[in-house]
Amino acid sequence: MSATGKQRKRVLMVGLLCQDILNLVHHYPAEDEDVRCVDQFWQKGGNAANSACVLSSLGESTEYLGAVSSRAEASSALQELRDFSVLTEHVVYSDCPIPTSCVIINMQTGSRTIVHGHRNMAELTAEDFSNLDLHQYKWIHFEGRNTAEVCKMMGIVEEYNNNVATPDDVIILSTECEKPKYKMGHLIPKVDVLFVSKEYAESCGFCNAEETVTKLLQRVKKGCTVLCAWGDQGADGITSGGTHYHCQAFAPEKVVDTLGAGDTFNASVIWGLCRGTGLEEALRLGCRIAGQKCGQVGYKNLHS
Numbered sequence: 001m002s003a004t005g006k007q008r009k010r011v012l013m014v015g016l017l018c019q020d021i022l023n024l025v026h027h028y029p030a031e032d033e034d035v036r037c038v039d040q041f042w043q044k045g046g047n048a049a050n051s052a053c054v055l056s057s058l059g060e061s062t063e064y065l066g067a068v069s070s071r072a073e074a075s076s077a078l079q080e081l082r083d084f085s086v087l088t089e090h091v092v093y094s095d096c097p098i099p100t101s102c103v104i105i106n107m108q109t110g111s112r113t114i115v116h117g118h119r120n121m122a123e124l125t126a127e128d129f130s131n132l133d134l135h136q137y138k139w140i141h142f143e144g145r146n147t148a149e150v151c152k153m154m155g156i157v158e159e160y161n162n163n164v165a166t167p168d169d170v171i172i173l174s175t176e177c178e179k180p181k182y183k184m185g186h187l188i189p190k191v192d193v194l195f196v197s198k199e200y201a202e203s204c205g206f207c208n209a210e211e212t213v214t215k216l217l218q219r220v221k222k223g224c225t226v227l228c229a230w231g232d233q234g235a236d237g238i239t240s241g242g243t244h245y246h247c248q249a250f251a252p253e254k255v256v257d258t259l260g261a262g263d264t265f266n267a268s269v270i271w272g273l274c275r276g277t278g279l280e281e282a283l284r285l286g287c288r289i290a291g292q293k294c295g296q297v298g299y300k301n302l303h304s
């Protein structure tokens, strides 16, 4: 990307904002046990919201877009986004309870066990999305959910891209195939950068990150880069030309909280690619910053 007006444009992260209720425990409770936690607190959650905060911390002008509860109970999650300097002026309010995740973080291992309640929250529609002025954006990442509507939103961006004045105005599209239940197959050929989670990869029958990126490269559009993170095994990426890279995980002194490691990885890779790094360096940034996140509770003060 050249040092032009593009530098001033924003990255837009589209997807979920929810309320995470974290319980930090010394050991994972047994069924029906009555335990006291080491600490308990609220934190904003949702893949798009988490990634937006990380991108903004890294210095990228970042906006979050999603359907957000208009109720008082949602105000702290939205405020937290703003505290990370994430722009939120286009969120669409809905009078529904905020989706909530009860999360158990086992401080011995850093594992995160999530019980998520969607609570009938409305989803962002393509009609909502069509109200945006797309000139403001250089990159739009769609969290892989609500795929029928997301497909239409991507169509709007494709249409915009087909009519831009200069190649520099083209918006880069990315998504993550994360939860197999969202049936995201038809989004795969639409994006320029495809993130694939271990869970999604395994649901396709792939055994590791290298196999995942290699096989999925056959299903993406020309010019697309594919990445797959695989927990403490690190991550792999493949360029559109078929050059494959692996990066090992960066183990922190102690793994204490892996909640949102994947969201941090995605944000850091997008940050690298926005700054013009190649795939190998972006992959390294993703693993390094995600490793940093695993060594601390929450998302504050992450740096490159």
Ligand code: ADP
Binding pocket: 110, 197, 198, 228, 229, 230, 231, 232, 233, 234, 235, 248, 249, 250, 251, 252, 255, 258, 259, 260, 261, 262, 263, 265, 286, 287, 288, 290, 291, 294
């Ligand atoms: P998710 O949060 O979506 O389950 P992953 O577990 O695949 O995502 O993690 C994403 C990235 O975070 C990995 O590629 C790795 O770089 C880093 N990571 C995850 N777990 C660890 C760990 N235990 N130690 C160091 N880095 C980790």
Ligand code: FRU
Binding pocket: 018, 019, 020, 044, 045, 046, 047, 048, 050, 100, 101, 114, 116, 259, 260, 261, 262, 263
């Ligand atoms: C982490 C996360 C949490 C949220 C859950 C939703 O990746 O976004 O913040 O509770 O996933 O599935």
